[in-house]
Amino acid sequence: MQYACSRRISLRACQRNRGEPRPYAVRRLGRLAAQLTIAVASAWLGCTAHPQDSQGGRTAGLDQWTPDEKAQLAAMRLTPAATVNVDPSNRVAASPEAAQLGKLLFNDPRFSRNSAISCASCHHPDKQFQDGLPRALGLSEGVRRTMPVVDVTTGPWYFWDGRKDSLWAQAVGPLEDQKEHGGNRLHDAHVLQDHYRRSYEALFGPMPDLSGLPQNASPLGTETEKAAWQKLDSQSRAGVSRVFANMGKALAAYEATLRFGDSPLRSICRWCE
Numbered sequence: 001m002q003y004a005c006s007r008r009i010s011l012r013a014c015q016r017n018r019g020e021p022r023p024y025a026v027r028r029l030g031r032l033a034a035q036l037t038i039a040v041a042s043a044w045l046g047c048t049a050h051p052q053d054s055q056g057g058r059t060a061g062l063d064q065w066t067p068d069e070k071a072q073l074a075a076m077r078l079t080p081a082a083t084v085n086v087d088p089s090n091r092v093a094a095s096p097e098a099a100q101l102g103k104l105l106f107n108d109p110r111f112s113r114n115s116a117i118s119c120a121s122c123h124h125p126d127k128q129f130q131d132g133l134p135r136a137l138g139l140s141e142g143v144r145r146t147m148p149v150v151d152v153t154t155g156p157w158y159f160w161d162g163r164k165d166s167l168w169a170q171a172v173g174p175l176e177d178q179k180e181h182g183g184n185r186l187h188d189a190h191v192l193q194d195h196y197r198r199s200y201e202a203l204f205g206p207m208p209d210l211s212g213l214p215q216n217a218s219p220l221g222t223e224t225e226k227a228a229w230q231k232l233d234s235q236s237r238a239g240v241s242r243v244f245a246n247m248g249k250a251l252a253a254y255e256a257t258l259r260f261g262d263s264p265l266r267s268i269c270r271w272c273e
């Protein structure tokens, strides 16, 4: 029985069912995809299992490709960004000392409600700073996939929907997100003061006096934390929020140092041109 190929059935399966030959462009794309898969696999195997054979095998494969196919392959590779945006709202954005502090904060679980979640829990250094899960898992499962935190200083917006316009403003978000760290800014200021005071003050100047303040308070936390925040005077609130923003600035300085590593596709593409 003849039936029309619609978008509900894949074009390829449909044409196979109708016994039609696939169009030239589809055959060619299919061939390129198959070659790419084989090349990536052989490059990976070559790099890990047979280093002595790998170069000859890769070059031989690429010799059979047309210039057009090599150009298509080259267009798919990730290259390091040519320009890095300078953030005028973060004066320590390029400071190595701030990046050093930021790295410690990035890996420190004491800023979370259960003392078990750090930025690195979702942004693993060995997975291009993401987690490979369909949806992020912090204190509970989130609604979106974790983004990789590499080459992040090149774009103007952050998050999948671009709702933040600076890296440091992005960085403070997860700390008070109830599904991620579930922390609060006054608790974070206490942890900074107890464990990082010297490096913090060398970068940002004296910390405010937190001695008479409660342990937990935030305008975005639980109902108890919000009530505690309301009870603080405006000077204390401003001081704590400044410490919190500076924490984001140190985290941003560290994130600015993270770059894409090498990939099998990039290794192959050294022979593309």
Ligand code: HEC
Binding pocket: 106, 117, 118, 119, 120, 121, 122, 123, 136, 137, 138, 139, 142, 144, 145, 146, 147, 148, 149, 152, 157, 158, 159, 160, 161, 170, 171, 172, 174, 175, 179, 180, 181, 251, 255
């Ligand atoms: C529970 C997992 C989780 C934790 C913990 C977490 N993140 Fe994320 N991160 C995500 C998810 C999910 C997104 C995307 C969220 C969205 O778009 O709404 C994201 C997005 C980002 C982005 C945006 C990247 C881009 O290109 O726009 C940056 C930067 C980032 N996180 C840094 C951090 C920092 C810094 C911390 C620690 C203070 C942190 N994250 C903690 C899951 C996490």
